[in-house]
Amino acid sequence: MSGRLIGIVGPSGVGKDSVMHGLVEAVPALKLVKRTITRAPGLGGEDYEAVLEEEFDMRAGAGEFCLYWEAHGLYYGVPDTVRTRIARGEQLLVNLSRAVLPRAQEVFPELLTLNITATPETLATRLAGRGRESEAEIVKRLERASRPLPEGAKVTDLSNDGSLEETVANAIEILFPQKVPL
């Protein structure tokens, strides 16, 4: 199978990271993209490269990110090396902002995006349970959750209100309708 980029979007706390980890465990042919983030190091959830804002700006200016955006007071970058990885035949999963989807679709015309969904009650419970953000930050993230997708964003909705195993199985059916690669 040829290489491709698979976007994962959805509100904070919906389970994007959990679904991505579940997918790479279930399908070894899928690999995660490590994002560069101006977040303090070691906060868990995902394996990211922590950088200071100055460093981020420098790399963005040097064209080292194929996509980047700002959210929650942080900057997020997707390393440009994903292009060569895709050209080599890799199938990559990347956690994206919904706001960056129109741009991402321009840069990666074959982009397939799963929009993970859950009820507001589920989101609130999961964010509190995760424990990475303060209560004030959680309130802000919940407000952001109800924003509509930007115009032109093409996504396939996938509910994560049920068990993680169920969601991962449904994601595999969407991503590999014919045959799951080894």
Ligand SMILES: Nc1ncnc2c1ncn2[C@@H]1O[C@H](COP(=O)(O)OP(=O)(O)O)[C@@H](O)[C@H]1O
């Ligand atoms: N299907 C699920 N059922 C129960 N808990 C879940 C499920 N999916 C994710 N979680 C939990 O919800 C919290 C938020 O998940 P996370 O993957 O960090 O979400 P996101 O990356 O979208 O912010 C984590 O504590 C995670 O373990």
Ligand SMILES: O=P(O)(O)OC[C@H]1O[C@H](OP(=O)(O)OP(=O)(O)O)[C@H](O)[C@@H]1O
């Ligand atoms: O424009 P939005 O779709 O609202 O997304 C904004 C940001 O939220 C998520 O970040 P992050 O993974 O840091 O946060 P989360 O785990 O709380 O979703 C996502 O990856 C984006 O970077």
